[in-house]
Amino acid sequence: MKKNNDFFTPDENGYVSDTPDTPKPLVNGSVAEATESSGRLKKQIAIVVLIAVLLSAALLTLRFLYHNVIEQGAQYYPDSWVNSGSNREPFLKFYEPDWETDILSDPEYLAMKGEIMYAPSDSQSIAVPEGQYLSYGGKGLNFMAEYVNTVISGDHEKLNSMFTESYFENNEAYEDFPQQKIFDIKIKKYPYNDQAYDSTSIEDEYYIITYKIYHNDGLFRDDIDEESELAQLFELLIYSDGSVRIDNVIDLPGYFN
Numbered sequence: 001m002k003k004n005n006d007f008f009t010p011d012e013n014g015y016v017s018d019t020p021d022t023p024k025p026l027v028n029g030s031v032a033e034a035t036e037s038s039g040r041l042k043k044q045i046a047i048v049v050l051i052a053v054l055l056s057a058a059l060l061t062l063r064f065l066y067h068n069v070i071e072q073g074a075q076y077y078p079d080s081w082v083n084s085g086s087n088r089e090p091f092l093k094f095y096e097p098d099w100e101t102d103i104l105s106d107p108e109y110l111a112m113k114g115e116i117m118y119a120p121s122d123s124q125s126i127a128v129p130e131g132q133y134l135s136y137g138g139k140g141l142n143f144m145a146e147y148v149n150t151v152i153s154g155d156h157e158k159l160n161s162m163f164t165e166s167y168f169e170n171n172e173a174y175e176d177f178p179q180q181k182i183f184d185i186k187i188k189k190y191p192y193n194d195q196a197y198d199s200t201s202i203e204d205e206y207y208i209i210t211y212k213i214y215h216n217d218g219l220f221r222d223d224i225d226e227e228s229e230l231a232q233l234f235e236l237l238i239y240s241d242g243s244v245r246i247d248n249v250i251d252l253p254g255y256f257n
Contacts, residue, residue, distance in 0.1 A: 092218070092222070092223075092224070092225045092228075093225045093226075094216055094217055094218035094222070094225065095215045095216065095217050095226075096217065097177070097178050097217040097219055098178055098179075098215070098217070099178045101179070102179070103152070103179045103181055104152070104153065104179070109181050109183075109214070112181070112183045112214060113152075113181075113182065113183045113185070114127075114183065114184075114185075115127040115128055115129060115130065116128050116133070116145055116148070116185045116186075116187055117185065117186045117187070118133075118136060118137055118141055118186075118187050118188070118189075119186070119187070119188040119189065120137060120189050121188075121189050121190075121191040122191060125186065125188075128141070128145075133145040137187075137189065139238055139242065139244055140189065140205040140207060140236055140238065140244070141187065141189070141207075143162075143236060143244040144187050144207050144209060144234065144236075145187075146162075147159075147162060147234075147246070148182060148185055148209075148211070150162065151180050151182060151220060152179060152180055152181075152182050153179060154176075154177055154178050154179040154180065156174040156175060156176050156177055159174050160173045160174055162244075162245060162246055163245060163246045163247075164237060164245045164246065164247045166247065167246060167247055167248065167249075171249075174220070175219075176219075177217070177219035177220045178217065178219065180213055180216075180220050180221075181213060181214035181215055181216075182211050182212070182213055182214075183211065183212055183213075183214055184210075184211055184212045184229070185209070185210075185211045186209065186210045186211070187207055187208070187209050188207065188208045188209075189205070189206070189207055190205075190206035190207060190208055190233065192204075192206050201239065201240040202237055202238070202239055202240070203237070203238045204235060204236070204237065204238075204247075205235075205236045205238060206233060206234065206235055206236070207233070207234045207236065208231055208232070208233050208234075208252065208255065209231070209232055209234060210229045210230075210231045210232075210255075211229060212224075212226060212227075212228070212229050213226055214226050223251070230251055230252070230253060231251075231252040231253075231255040232249050232250065232251055232252060233249070233250040233252055234246055234248070234249055235247045235248040235249075235250075
């Protein structure tokens with residue numbers, strides 16, 4: 001009879017057998033290697049499947065965004081805008097221009113507009129009653145309030161007259177646009193003054209203004225929709241005769257008043 005230790009002696013192929021017809025791999029040999037190889041294969045398959053799922057989700061997301069943001073976004077623009085080559089962002093939503101409604105006689109809009117909030121330099125903002133801008137903030141604030149009211153009234157000719165000639169060397173003049181439902185108006189005097197053009201008869205004043213436009217049609221501002229605002233820094237030239245003109249306007253993305 002075989003001894004126990006002879007019973008588990010491997011043959012030349014690395015197998016041991018309790019019967020001549022039933023070979024079994026060594027536990028610390030072929031079985032362990034096969035198990036490890038199978039585990040690696042399963043992990044590789046899982047990774048490939050995960051990548052495929054993520055790529056499919058990304059493609060579906062891109063198709064959704066293209067259809068709902070870019071293609072659908074074009075419906076908010078008049079046909080003449082779509083191929084204008086302008087810098088309008090496709091995700092901004094604009095309304096059809098309303099040339100008929102007199103918003104200045106609309107009590108709902110006038111209540112929405114409210115009073116201009118004014119902050120002199122670093123001071124707290126205060127609500128300025130209509131018609132008292134000169135006494136609250138001098139010529140600069142009075143002019144900025146006039147600028148806002150000119151835009152609200154849709155008077156593009158008067159608006160163009162409020163800028164210096166040099167401004168239009170680098171900017172286009174405003175074309176006709178309907179009345180604009182501007183509201184949530186905030187004006188802050190920027191704490192910087194100097195003498196413009198090395199002249200003692202001309203002073204610079206700077207104002208930061210933010211506002212929203214309800215039902216914005218994009219004809220006056222095409223860089224914001226009714227749910228957004230973009231602060232702008234105005235450089236005013238105040239002449240010795242009391243007249244005021246806008247010499248420069250700079251967008252301030254990321255500024256919060």
